[in-house]
Amino acid sequence: MIALGINQISKAALQRLPTYVTYLKSLPADAPDHISATAIAAALGLGEVQVRKDLAAATTGGRPKVGYVVKNLIKELDQFLGFNSLSEAVLVGCGKMGRAVLDYRGFSCYGLKIVAGFDIDPALVGSSSSGKKILPMQKLKGVCTCNNIRLAVIAVPEDQAQAVCDELVACGIRGIMNIAPVHLNVPAGVVVRYENLAIEMALLAGQVETRFQEERLVK
């Protein structure tokens, strides 16, 4: 289960949660049962307040002076991040970006797995990338329905994205991560998230510009 709460936590905090889990799981077997936010913060080079806030958003929290029970904290973080129940997804479009996503190893930290890639290009079909097969589009419906898959990534060229989107919806997909830089029309009940690196970069450029202007005002 990916907890409902995952949408109520900041992305920066989500980014840090797997770091906490990795650290907590790396503690020696004879380490104390409890750990403080101060100790976690010191070990990871983070602020104490930030650690406390992050853990409060994802778990039932620690107790003053006592801290967190390590094994409970691991269990709650694992549950929050969906380690305990894998969400599977398919990916359509195995060009450079698509294959980079197929190969991306960060998904498992969040209980996610891309089971296969799909493409119309016969030159790509039949090969595999990081152990994941690239299958022809004809197999999309079978793979999605047999495995009850609800999530998909679209990484096709923008002029093909809407057609692929329609096909995915017909295969029972309910959540789409769209990497193609184009708006998609979907029926009610289907969620689309846009992953557009250019937009993220533009927002970054805007933030840097804002900082510069603020600094100029201070001077």
Added chain:
Amino acid sequence: MIALGINQISKAALQRLPTYVTYLKSLPADAPDHISATAIAAALGLGEVQVRKDLAAATTGGRPKVGYVVKNLIKELDQFLGFNSLSEAVLVGCGKMGRAVLDYRGFSCYGLKIVAGFDIDPALVGSSSSGKKILPMQKLKGVCTCNNIRLAVIAVPEDQAQAVCDELVACGIRGIMNIAPVHLNVPAGVVVRYENLAIEMALLAGQVETRFQEERLVK
């Protein structure tokens, strides 16, 4: 100039803005001087209210019954999106994901350009991807300072990301897009954005789960 306002508009709207620009620029030379939100919405298969809202967020807007002056609308959208003053960036880490980003063609829609990639791997250095050279790390400082570059993308393995980040900051970089799935510590005045596809997918899975639960409640 990327307008200050770019941080105050939704990502979904930002996603649609280049579509408006492309459409408006494709209108024939003898088309009327004015255009209505209704006409734009119909041409692009979008909702009228959405078009009106998107354009209001990025431009000074149209006038009731008259609509928008096409050439002014294009000018304002271009300015908003930063077409008129290119922001340049460097990219460090030219593995699969890094090269996919180097090759990504969506940046120009938002007035962005990645000028070069950098890597420590001698096998990659000297080659080029989509016409962009992959240079050795020793050239990073020179390229950044000579071109007054303030933005960078980090696409190195996570255990090298902090060291690369420190180096970029020393080169005068003020905004970092971090694709490595790891938290970065930066001095005050430097902005980091995290581009973590796994987090976006986890949020998508959470949204889909929420929808399912809401539907169950309705039934």
